Amino acid sequence: MQVQKSFEPGGSGAGTLYLVATPIGNLEDMTYRAIRTLKECELIAAEDTRQTRKLLTHFEIVPQKLFSYHEHNKAASGPELIRYIIEGKNLALVSDAGLPAVSDPGSDLVRLAIEAGIAIVPIPGANAALSALIVSGLSTERFTFAGFLPRDNKDRREALDALGRLEGTLLFYESPHRVIKAVEAMLEAWGPRRAVLARELTKRHEEVARGTLDELLQHMKDHSPLGEYCIGVEGESAQEAQERKDAWWQELELEEHVAHYEAQENLNRKDAMKKVAADRGLSKRDVYNALLG
Known part of the structure; x- marks a missing residue:
């Protein structure tokens, strides 16, 4: 278990990873706190450095060091960024738009930081x-x-x-x-x-x-x-959920459910499993694995 006190001094000497939200279109959605954090952090990691430089220029932010961190270089860049933070530098992570670590590789950097015992602080903002x-x-x-x-x-x-x-x-x-x-x-x-x-x-x-x-x-x-x-x-809907709960097949075991379609509708096993998956809201793979088990 790990408990983080974001604003209490730590004894390790390590820096902090800040997850900084950026506008999703309208630059007026940039927060004062986000601007201050980007100005104060020694390092900024960006999904697309060209896009981020435009943002930084608009808000008159001169980065001390700007890194590229994206899906294709995260395996190499992630550990390097973590090393800088462990050495005492603060890092601001931004995506091209919105909250970093949502549908982008920032989530991988967050996991690395957690494993290293690094404090992670969200700087909230726009989200599509x-x-x-x-x-x-x-x-x-x-x-x-x-x-x-x-x-x-x-x-x-x-x-x-x-x-x-x-x-x-x-x-x-x-x-x-x-x-x-x-x-x-x-x-x-x-x-x-x-x-x-x-x-x-x-x-x-x-x-x-x-x-x-x-x-x-x-x-x-x-x-x-x-x-x-x-x-x-x-x-x-609640009605749809209730209808599904009351469905004729609810009392059947998975194998019995598949056998029903094989016998009553003369389906091959693959098609019968497909219908069972649709009935139960499962993937065909889940049905297949359950029957194998």
């Missing part, structure tokens, strides 16, 4: 997923951030099957060239649930489209997707 959630009109009492869906059709379908059984609002990120395919897959998996498409949040062309998944899909076919998207979709 939460910004989309609060304007969505969907439930904010419970939500699940699922990030980017898998690219592979099979993996994406399995992810949607599992997520579709959750009752809270579901939040996703998606790029403009994949967003139509993502919404099509959601509509196929879940039907016309209520949803929101938020794009270019905080920027001049910010747009929030609310409707059902089929309506939003048609909207994108009529208006070509532009910019980065956040998708919010309502979770499983």
Whole structure:
């Protein structure tokens, strides 16, 4: 167990890792605390140093040392950055936009810092997923951030099957060239649930489209997707959850459930397991592994 007292002096002499939020589009969303932290830290690690230099220049921040830290160099750069912090230097980690360590390699640096006993302090700020959630009109009492869906059709379908059984609002990120395919897959998996498409949040062309998944899909076919998207979709309703709990197969063991489809619908074992996975909100791999066990 590890307990961190963020603002009490430590005896190790090590520095601190600051996770600094940056604007997701509108530079006015930069906080005073974020600017001060970037000015005071000896080191800054950035996903894209060119992008970060523009931000630093705008706020008249002259970095003592700027490092590149991204998905393709994290294995080498991560331990080096940790070594600098252990030696007593403070490091500010930023992503291209929003909170670092959310859908980016910053989470790996956080794990390394925890293993090294380094204090990690969040400097909060703008976040695209939460910004989309609060304007969505969907439930904010419970939500699940699922990030980017898998690219592979099979993996994406399995992810949607599992997520579709959750009752809270579901939040996703998606790029403009994949967003139509993502919404099509959601509509196929879940039907016309209520949803929101938020794009270019905080920027001049910010747009929030609310409707059902089929309506939003048609909207994108009529208006070509532009910019980065956040998708919010309502979770499983209480009625849907109850219907699933009352389903005919609830009393069956997994093997019995598969055998039913093999016998009653004359399906081969692979297709029977696929139907069982869909019924139970599991991935086909989960069903396969459970039967093997």
